[in-house]
Amino acid sequence: MHARPFRRARVGHGRDRVPARTHVRTHRARLRRAALLAAPLLLGTAALTSGPAAAQAVSPAFPASPPAATAAGCSTPYSITQTLEAGTTWRMCWHYDANAGLVLDNVSYQPKSEPRPIQVLTSANLAQIHVPYDDGGNEYDDLTGQSFAQGLQTLDPGECPGGTIKSVKVPGAWDPDHPDVNGLCVTTRARGHAYRLGRYPGETTKIQQLQGKDLLVYTVNKTGWYEYIVEWRFSADGTINMQVGATGTLSPADYDAGDGRGWPIGKGAKDYATSHSHNVFWRLNFGLDGSSANRVEQFDSTTTAQSGALTPKTKTVRTPVAKELAGDAGPTRWWRVVSNIGQNKDGHPRSYEIVPGRSSKYTGRAFTRHDVYFTEYNKCEQFASNNLANCGAGAGTSVDRWVNGQPLRHPVAWVNIGYHHIARDEDQEPMPVHWQGFQLAPRDVTAMNPLTPPELSGHNGHVE
Known part of the structure; x- marks a missing residue:
């Protein structure tokens, strides 16, 4: 095994300290320590993954309708299928990995106007939650060093309204003796306006508006004092939102930040909670239109002033990304992954744009210094840091080491979103959820908005 060992907390500091609140927590902590000793052995192989053992049925989110076809490549218990507004159907498989936790496979999207599903992703999952503390005393790789997957939490029925809670082995x-956890929620959740088109003054035409719902798939994983809500949201217009919400409680052992690297919590200015970062990585193995032979493009826009009172001009340049890339986001920079074989009905190649959310970049490690990585597919490369598998001599154990000039023929995207957590009084207790994530936005996947009402279906291209 070729793995970077995670750093242990010093005595009386951080997650390894056993909480003494109740016997139950002490028992869990003992189990957790045993799991930590075994963690380096939990390579993400087929033998160490699982699908649902059973499902707890709850009332469906939509009225009963003829069953849609299940996702390709999995049986019904491992399949998620949901039809949303305007007839859009999302399909996917899922399994549970010993280190990554929930993994989604063969994710496809089918608007009502399309004759067959459009595959988007071959697989998608978290690839690391890296947590360094500001005082330099502790640093964690939660997925591959802190038994993230084993911390799957049992969900209360009230956490999955109108949906199904699936049992996960x-x-x-x-x-x-009790490996099955009712811990995977599949439901729908309102997202507000999907679109709106109102009247111009003097018109009496119908106000076009649609209230949308998302397919929501999520787990909650407990790691130390934190609980991570890992959400995947799928919208009827083809958008995918991925986010992680951190909640739980502040570590009671991390109140020694008297060196200016913390924030006073509680009465006066005696207890200083140590500040730290959460650097969350996702790994996206694209498979647009069922093919791994996708290409990557980068777009940059530059604005230049004109003389006098003339409006400045903006020029956007497209750059093909032919080789592996460590990319830095900017106000006018973005990337898309493009299908080499699929086009929409307008003859434009289908693609998905990566839209990063707000991020606080942590520059303390080489692998956290960039916002997006594109690497050539290698089955061995699974985690952005502390990668457990031995990928060969000199290969390294983090994603920055895998950007070495290979041509991109089967690109894998790694997205890094950071959050610098400076505690506040309101973090006690329980801690309000703080979110970090990004979006995959469809770009030319369909010829028009797939939710377009029939009376506007002719408005494609220039309309007088």
């Missing part, structure tokens, strides 16, 4: 469970 957790590989390497802390309690091997």
Whole structure:
């Protein structure tokens, strides 16, 4: 095994300290320590993944309708299928990895106007949650060093309204006698306006508006004092939102930040909670139109002033990304992954744009210094840091080491979104959820908005 060991907390500091609140928590902590000792052995192989053992049925989010076809490549228990407004259907498979937790496979999207599903992703999952503390005393790789997957939490029915809570068999469970956890929620959630087109003055035409719902798939994973809500949202217009919400409680052992690297919590200015970062990575193995032979493009816009009172001009340049890339986001820079074989009905190649959310870049490690990585597919490269598998001599164990000039024929995207957590009084207790994530936006996947009402279906291209 070729793995970078995670750094242990010093005595009385951080997550390894056993909480003494109740016997139950002490018991869990003991189980967790046992899991930590075994964690380096939990390579993400087929033998260490699982699908649902059963499902707890709850009332469906939509009225009963003829069953849609399941996702390609999995049986019904491993399949998620949901039809949303305007007849759009999302399909995907899922499995549970011993380190990454929830993994989505063969994700496809089918608007009502399309004769067959359009595959978007071959697989998608978290690839690391890297947590360094500001005082330099602790640093964690939560997925591959802190038993993230084994911390899958049982969900209360009230957390999955109108949906289904699926039972997950957790590989390497802390309690091997009870490995099945009712911990995967599949439901829908309102997202507000999908679109709106109102009247101009003097018109009496119909106000076009549609209230949308998302397919929501999520788990909650407990790591130390934190609980991570790992959400995947799929919209009827083809958009995918990925985000992680951190909640739980502040570590009671991390109140020694008297060196200016923390924030006073509680009465007066005696207890200083240590500030730290959460650097979350996602790994996206694209498979647009069922093919791994996708290409990557980068777009940059530059604005130049004109003389006098003339409006400045903006020029956008497209640059093909032919080789592996460590990319830095900017106010007018973006990337898209483009299908080499699929086009929409207008003859434009289908693609998905990566839209990063707000991020606080942590520059303390080489692998966190860039916002997006594109690497050539290698089955061995699974985690953005502390990659557990041995990928060969000199290969390294983090994503920055894998950007070495290979041509991109089967690109894998790694997205890094950082959050610098400076605690506040309101973090006690429980801690309000703070979110970090990004979006995949369809770009020319369909010839028009797939939710376009029939009376506007002729408005494609220039309309007088």
